[in-house]
Amino acid sequence: MIEASFARDLLIETKSNRNDLVTEVDQAVEALFTRYVNKNFPEHRIFGEENAAHKLTTLDGPVWIIDPIDGTLNFVEQKRNFAISVALYIEGVGEFGVVYDVEKDELYSGERGNGAYMNGEKLLQVETKEGLADNLLIANVSAVKLYPKLADAIEASRGLRLYGAASLEYMAVAAGRAGAYLSANLAPWDVAAAKIIAEELGCVVTRLSGEEINMLEKGTSLVAMPHVYEELRSTYLK
Ligand code: 2AM
Ligand code: CA
Numbered sequence: 198m199i200e201a202s203f204a205r206d207l208l209i210e211t212k213s214n215r216n217d218l219v220t221e222v223d224q225a226v227e228a229l230f231t232r233y234v235n236k237n238f239p240e241h242r243i244f245g246e247e248n249a250a251h252k253l254t255t256l257d258g259p260v261w262i263i264d265p266i267d268g269t270l271n272f273v274e275q276k277r278n279f280a281i282s283v284a285l286y287i288e289g290v291g292e293f294g295v296v297y298d299v300e301k302d303e304l305y306s307g308e309r310g311n312g313a314y315m316n317g318e319k320l321l322q323v324e325t326k327e328g329l330a331d332n333l334l335i336a337n338v339s340a341v342k343l344y345p346k347l348a349d350a351i352e353a354s355r356g357l358r359l360y361g362a363a364s365l366e367y368m369a370v371a372a373g374r375a376g377a378y379l380s381a382n383l384a385p386w387d388v389a390a391a392k393i394i395a396e397e398l399g400c401v402v403t404r405l406s407g408e409e410i411n412m413l414e415k416g417t418s419l420v421a422m423p424h425v426y427e428e429l430r431s432t433y434l435k
Contacts (some may be wrong), residue, residue: 199226199266199299203276218269223247230283234261246386253297256289256412264386266332266364267296276300282364284390286290286412294390296364305368307394312370322399323373329354329428332376335366339381340417344405347379350433363418365389370420371398377421379405385412392420405434 199222208221227247234241238259245251245263253260261283266272268279277300284294296305305320307313313320326332334354341347351357358375360366364387366378371394389412392402404410405417407430421429 198222198229199272199281209273218273219247219255220251220266220273222272223266223269223425226281227251230261230263230265244385246384253413256286258288260286260288262386262389262412264364264384264389266385267364268360271361275367278360278365279362280368282386282390284393286389288410291389291393291396291412294393296368296390296394298365298368305371305394307390307397309393309397313374313394313397318408320372320398322423323371325422325424326376329376329425330370331355332422333358333374333426335369335375335378337380340379340405342373343381343417344434346433346435350429360395363387364391366398367420368397370422371395371400373422377419379429380418381405382415383418387424388418395420399423407434 208239210219211217212219224247227245229406231243234243241259241261242253243261243263244253247265266279267282271278273384281297285292286386291309293308303315305315329350330353333356334351335358337359338353363383365379369375370378395402400420401423402420405419418421
């Protein structure tokens with residue numbers, strides 16, 4: 198459905214600001230998952246980005262947390278660097294998640310306690326690279342504004358990268374392509390699936406403050422390999 202949309206002009210609307218976009222494709226993909234969940238698991242609930250009926254205030258029971266397109270701005274501007282993110286939470290605990298990079302045809306999946314996979318191949322836990330100096334960092338400008346010392350962390354690191362799709366930035370850390378990803382404002386559906394996969398690969402996931410992420414609220418996000426996590430938290434996130 199997404200790939201077919203590349204051939205036509207998209208209907209694009211703005212949400213909270215001029216760069217917060219939704220297209221008819223975001224809505225159609227969420228509707229597709231909604232039909233599937235309703236048909237196969239009628240008692241399950243859906244917490245999704247693009248449908249007003251999909252806003253929840255509790256995570257009781259089984260809940261599918263869905264972002265039909267994470268990185269909509271990339272989808273519109275680049276036709277790449279975006280992903281579908283789907284997670285199953287039961288009583289607030291992340292059980293299963295998939296992040297699908299549509300353009301690269303890379304399907305990441307993870308199940309709590311059972312490891313993570315990419316296109317069916319088991320992913321290995323990331324090899325520990327020494328310190329910040331040996332790791333690429335992914336961070337957005339808003340995170341640096343919130344914690345100005347992060348500018349020093351970036352300078353101390355191997356270099357700065359930014360892709361513009363939170364779930365894929367999580368996968369970059371989970372797969373060992375970067376040491377950490379820091380963001381100032383993500384929604385539950387941006388991180389729900391990616392968090393499960395990253396944790397299965399040994400990453401630590403919290404708010405920038407070190408607090409646990411409440412999957413009903415937007416907020417800051419930090420995912421990192423453990424030793425990079427400690428270095429960031431102890432020296433740069435104060
Ligand atoms: P989205 O494409 O699903 O909105 C961009 O840096 C990353 O931040 C994307 O993963 C994007 O997800 C997410 N994001 C969350 N809230 C956003 C907002 N209000 N405006 C733009 N991007 C947002
Ligand atoms: Ca989205």
